[in-house]
Amino acid sequence: MNLNTLGLSPAAQAFTEDETLNDFLLARVTAVHRDRYTLQDAERTYSAEITGNLRYSVQDSSELPAVGDWVKAIPSGEDSAVIIEVLERSSLLKRKAVNKFGESQSIAANLDQAFIVQAVGQDFNLNRLERYLAICNAAPITAILIISKVDLISKEELQSYIDKVKARHLDLEVLGFSNFDPESIAEIAQKMQAHKSYCILGSSGVGKSTLINALRANDQLKTQSISNSNQKGRHTTTHRELFILANGAIVIDTPGMREIGITDDASALEATFESIQEIARNCKFSDCQHEGEKGCAIQAAIDSGELSEELYASYHKLKLEQKHYSTSLKEKRAKERAQGKLFKAGKAHRKNHKY
Numbered sequence: 001m002n003l004n005t006l007g008l009s010p011a012a013q014a015f016t017e018d019e020t021l022n023d024f025l026l027a028r029v030t031a032v033h034r035d036r037y038t039l040q041d042a043e044r045t046y047s048a049e050i051t052g053n054l055r056y057s058v059q060d061s062s063e064l065p066a067v068g069d070w071v072k073a074i075p076s077g078e079d080s081a082v083i084i085e086v087l088e089r090s091s092l093l094k095r096k097a098v099n100k101f102g103e104s105q106s107i108a109a110n111l112d113q114a115f116i117v118q119a120v121g122q123d124f125n126l127n128r129l130e131r132y133l134a135i136c137n138a139a140p141i142t143a144i145l146i147i148s149k150v151d152l153i154s155k156e157e158l159q160s161y162i163d164k165v166k167a168r169h170l171d172l173e174v175l176g177f178s179n180f181d182p183e184s185i186a187e188i189a190q191k192m193q194a195h196k197s198y199c200i201l202g203s204s205g206v207g208k209s210t211l212i213n214a215l216r217a218n219d220q221l222k223t224q225s226i227s228n229s230n231q232k233g234r235h236t237t238t239h240r241e242l243f244i245l246a247n248g249a250i251v252i253d254t255p256g257m258r259e260i261g262i263t264d265d266a267s268a269l270e271a272t273f274e275s276i277q278e279i280a281r282n283c284k285f286s287d288c289q290h291e292g293e294k295g296c297a298i299q300a301a302i303d304s305g306e307l308s309e310e311l312y313a314s315y316h317k318l319k320l321e322q323k324h325y326s327t328s329l330k331e332k333r334a335k336e337r338a339q340g341k342l343f344k345a346g347k348a349h350r351k352n353h354k355y
């Protein structure tokens with residue numbers, strides 16, 4: 001195996017070309033459990049931790065290694081290492097933590113594309129789809145929608161689902177899918193390209209695990225670590241959240257992907273509802289809140305039927321939610337600043353005791 005097999009990001013690629021960095025390991029994070037990380041490079045799997053310096057110098061927990069990150073590390077034993085730097089990410093998928101401050105939490109880094117899964121029936125929900133799209137836009141990664149469990153409906157019904165999506169998001173690629181049809185699974189795998197990294201998002205019960213298990217059945221890394229342990233007579237059963245399909249595509253599946261809330265990135269939300277932004281540019285006042293002001297183009301477009309009222313309502317709801325989160329986050333930051341002196345004292349102490 002070579003590093004390319006692990007899906008080198010541009011920053012990791014640049015690292016391989018810099019000979020002054022020969023003394024360091026370049027590896028990809030394949031699992032995170034609390035403060036231990038599993039790393040993989042071309043040769044082997046490492047169990048790693050991060051330097052105290054890295055831990056205490058981060059401004060935000062999203063700067064700590066996430067699954068999919070490329071890191072610079074120093075070997076500290078035959079199969080252990082210490083991470084000293086997280087390389088620049090091409091994308092970072094984040095979610096809102098479920099605490100009242102609405103801080104964001106990294107889910108996975110250096111992804112190229114997401115497959116958003118919604119099942120036919122109860123689970124199918126355009127507003128929720130738009131949440132996922134906004135999160136993907138914020139990362140930023142592209143997205144494909146999978147409508148799952150299509151074995152339960154007719155072709156005509158599937159078409160009506162697709163039409164509903166297309167009415168709101170014309171450019172979004174939409175696929176019907178069933179776990180009961182091997183060709184359907186193969187079709188998903190074919191949508192994934194070698195050396196690119198993918199994730200599968202969606203609510204509980206839509207068929208993600210079944211699909212992921214089917215894809216994971218030919219995990220290339222699994223074969224790799226077995227042959228490694230045979231050579232050295234060691235037992236390496238390391239938990240991994242990153243795997244490589246037979247066709248070379250990389251799939252990342254972390255528990256964090258199961259429940260993602262809303263993006264805190266205002267421009268990503270706006271990009272998701274581009275048609276609304278275009279109309280809003282024609283409002284008479286540039287700060288129009290579209291709440292009955294004079295010359296509001298949004299209201300006019302809803303009245304004339306040019307803009308779907310449901311689409312606008314979905315956007316408005318997400319906007320309010322985002323505002324709520326960013327307010328509570330601001331309050332938290334203010335509190336932290338008040339405690340700043342205390343923190344600085346602690347940091348100076350740790351600096352003297354660094355790794």
Ligand SMILES: Nc1nc2c(ncn2[C@@H]2O[C@H](COP(=O)(O)OP(=O)(O)OP(=O)(O)O)[C@@H](O)[C@H]2O)c(=O)[nH]1
Nearest residue numbers: 149151178179180203204205206207208209210211
């Ligand atoms: N009809 C139908 N049922 C399916 C399909 N895929 C999965 N199921 C069923 O749906 C249920 C949930 O499937 P999972 O794969 O566990 O769904 P999940 O999205 O991983 O759910 P979580 O593990 O809770 O996140 C199971 O009872 C499956 O047998 C499908 O393509 N068609």
Ligand SMILES: [Zn+2]
Nearest residue numbers: 283288290296
């Ligand atoms: Zn307006």
